[in-house]
Amino acid sequence: MKVLVGVKRVVDYAVKVRVRPDKKGVITDNVQHSMNPFDEIALEEAVKLKEAKKAKEIVAVSFGPAKAQETLRTALAKGADKAIHIEVDAKTAEKLEPFHVAKALAKIAKDDNYDAVFVGKQAIDDDANQTGQLIAGFLNWPQATFASKVEVDGKALKVTREIDGGLDTVKVNLPAVLSADLRLNEPRYATLPNIMKAKKKPLEKKTPKDLGIDLTSQTEVLEVSEPPARTGGEFVEDVNALLAKLREKGAIP
Amino acid sequence: NSTLVIAEHDDAKLSGITLNAITAAQKLNQDISVLVAGASSAKVAEEVSKIANVKRVLVAQDDKLKAQLPERVSETVVAAQKQFNFTHILAGASSFGRGLIPRVAAQLDVSPISEITTVHSTDTFSRPTYAGNAIAKVKSSAAIKVFTVRGTAFEQAASSGGSAATEQSPIGDVKTDLSEFLGQELVKSDRPDLGSAKIIISGGRGLKSGDNFKLLYELADKLGAAVGASRAAVDAGFVANDLQIGQTGKIVAPELYIAVGISGAIQHIAGMKDSKIIVAINKDKEAPIFQIADYGLVADLFKAVPEITAALK
Numbered sequence: 271m272k273v274l275v276g277v278k279r280v281v282d283y284a285v286k287v288r289v290r291p292d293k294k295g296v297i298t299d300n301v302q303h304s305m306n307p308f309d310e311i312a313l314e315e316a317v318k319l320k321e322a323k324k325a326k327e328i329v330a331v332s333f334g335p336a337k338a339q340e341t342l343r344t345a346l347a348k349g350a351d352k353a354i355h356i357e358v359d360a361k362t363a364e365k366l367e368p369f370h371v372a373k374a375l376a377k378i379a380k381d382d383n384y385d386a387v388f389v390g391k392q393a394i395d396d397d398a399n400q401t402g403q404l405i406a407g408f409l410n411w412p413q414a415t416f417a418s419k420v421e422v423d424g425k426a427l428k429v430t431r432e433i434d435g436g437l438d439t440v441k442v443n444l445p446a447v448l449s450a451d452l453r454l455n456e457p458r459y460a461t462l463p464n465i466m467k468a469k470k471k472p473l474e475k476k477t478p479k480d481l482g483i484d485l486t487s488q489t490e491v492l493e494v495s496e497p498p499a500r501t502g503g504e505f506v507e508d509v510n511a512l513l514a515k516l517r518e519k520g521a522i523p
Numbered sequence: 524n525s526t527l528v529i530a531e532h533d534d535a536k537l538s539g540i541t542l543n544a545i546t547a548a549q550k551l552n553q554d555i556s557v558l559v560a561g562a563s564s565a566k567v568a569e570e571v572s573k574i575a576n577v578k579r580v581l582v583a584q585d586d587k588l589k590a591q592l593p594e595r596v597s598e599t600v601v602a603a604q605k606q607f608n609f610t611h612i613l614a615g616a617s618s619f620g621r622g623l624i625p626r627v628a629a630q631l632d633v634s635p636i637s638e639i640t641t642v643h644s645t646d647t648f649s650r651p652t653y654a655g656n657a658i659a660k661v662k663s664s665a666a667i668k669v670f671t672v673r674g675t676a677f678e679q680a681a682s683s684g685g686s687a688a689t690e691q692s693p694i695g696d697v698k699t700d701l702s703e704f705l706g707q708e709l710v711k712s713d714r715p716d717l718g719s720a721k722i723i724i725s726g727g728r729g730l731k732s733g734d735n736f737k738l739l740y741e742l743a744d745k746l747g748a749a750v751g752a753s754r755a756a757v758d759a760g761f762v763a764n765d766l767q768i769g770q771t772g773k774i775v776a777p778e779l780y781i782a783v784g785i786s787g788a789i790q791h792i793a794g795m796k797d798s799k800i801i802v803a804i805n806k807d808k809e810a811p812i813f814q815i816a817d818y819g820l821v822a823d824l825f826k827a828v829p830e831i832t833a834a835l836k
Contacts, residue, residue, distance in 0.1 A: 286789070287653045296657050368625070369634035394770075396652050398637045400625040403593070407629025412594050412702035415622045418764070428705070433618040434718070434773070436765045438707035440592070443700065452754075452771050453764060488634035488665045492647065494657050500796055503817035509830040512802065512820050521779040521800050522722075522746060522835070 271325045273316045276389040277332050278306040279341040293493045305341045308390020312450035314457040316388050317349035324422040333371045335363040346468035347460035353473040372404030377481045391449040402449035412442035416451040525554045529614040532567040539719045540615030542679035547672040550642035554578045560599045562589035575681040581692035590704035595697045597626045602695030616671035624671045633665035640676035654770040654793035675776035720749030722779045727753040729784020733761040742832045753785045769794035784824045787812025
């Protein structure tokens with residue numbers, strides 16, 4: 271099985287994001303970035319399949335500015351065999367929609383005969399939760415979203431998914447798209463020797479033009495704003511005082 | 524111009540989030556059709572036909588649509604789109620809607636929009652990004668607007684008062700060789716579900732074990748409340764993942780949210796900060812949850828929670 275893994279460089283999850291003064295986005299300059307945590311989980315699952323000899327080759331792909339290469343090197347250090355960077359300038363990157371990224375990944379997956387595409391269920395910057403489903407839709411491949419357990423079953427994947435009321439299990443025939451949820455696995459750290467080795471692994475560059483992808487934007491961001499702030503209220507002395515307050519507000523009988 | 528809402532159901536009952544989605548659809552001021560696709564959709568279609576402001580119910584019934592796999596339902600949506608030419612297609616942002624809607628968008632070759640919280644006009648919406656820390660107002664130039672709706676941002680439409688016409692809808696080119704539904708394990712509970720509960724009592728790592736959640740269940744039963752949990756409590760194995768509230772779990776906005784033994788990590792707050800009244804019970808006075816709580820009680824939860832339960836007798 272040959273697996274393509276989408277990895278996105280995002281503002282690190284621990285950063286408290288701030289809206290830019292021009293209200294066109296959030297401040298990303300001089301802010302810690304890292305691989306989207308859900309993509310790390312998707313990558314880890316692919317690497318585990320390779321270690322179990324169920325996958326043969328793992329290729330990490332990222333669509334973004336020059337700095338996306340840092341994320342690809344991390345992916346190589348964590349076990350990807352090869353990386354593909356679809357490079358655009360920072361300004362173009364800011365306007366990319368999951369739609370464009372999915373088109374590019376779908377094209378690569380089809381042209382190079384991949385058996386599966388693994389992605390995180392969502393990126394923690396735009397929170398869109400679209401890329402995997404879009405790729406599957408473009409290719410007319412089955413999709414196993416929000417995966418919390420994956421088993422290879424011949425030419426298919428048996429996937430347990432986290433859904434609203436609990437879990438469900440589906441079988442998707444390969445080629446297929448998988449999106450990783452939080453509890454699928456615990457991603458490994460890249461070790462120093464592996465980081466060194468990663469520098470020698472192949473990193474191929476492509477442009478949207480090579481892939482024939484039209485980057486016309488369909489979703490224009492008019493304004494980004496801070497959510498209405500929630501301010502803390504008051505401390506109450508004890509349980510009785512709390513219940514009195516809640517009754518006063520009509521929140522409890 | 525007309526709007527299509529994709530109904531979520533289990534072939535027996537309509538899921539509540541569809542009513543929230545219909546309210547969002549009403550804000551577009553266009554005729555609303557609702558598609559009920561499933562293996563036995565008749566009963567659900569009847570339920571939908573009574574919802575206020577629904578003009579037409581489209582029924583696509585076929586055994587192949589059992590369990591409503593996205594690979595199959597998306598074909599049905601595309602077939603309905605071909606026949607009726609909607610300008611807007613939407614569904615609630617549940618696991619079902621999130622799985623289906625982007626796939627439909629890809630098949631229609633348009634860029635979808637996820638989890639809108641405000642409808643400004645027929646092409647302009649707001650949606651939260653960065654776990655709700657930045658709200659983006661976006662304008663879509665897509666030929667068809669295809670999007671999901673955050674349930675907690677819209678009231679539920681009235682489930683009676685309507686009298687929509689029912690019409691058959693094409694099934695589409697459904698292929699059965701892509702995927703197969705093997706089964707599901709839904710957590711059974713007599714308590715209201717997190718999406719629709721007016722009161723939620725949520726437990727964190729401070730509960731120390733899964734057994735101790737019974738303190739919360741006892742209180743919940745008194746109040747007719749749902750029980751949720753923080754990611755820390757889920758990761759520690761205290762409760763199942765479907766109870767998780769937060770950025771990566773469920774987003775809730777009840778009238779009253781009682782956070783018990785929850786410190787208030789950013790990702791948890793992202794899932795509950797739109798609740799009307801927030802109560803925090805924690806023994807650590809410095810816990811960040813107090814910064815957003817309307818009422819904070821610094822106390823040992825193992826004493827305070829039973830005391831509350833007893834006081835409600």
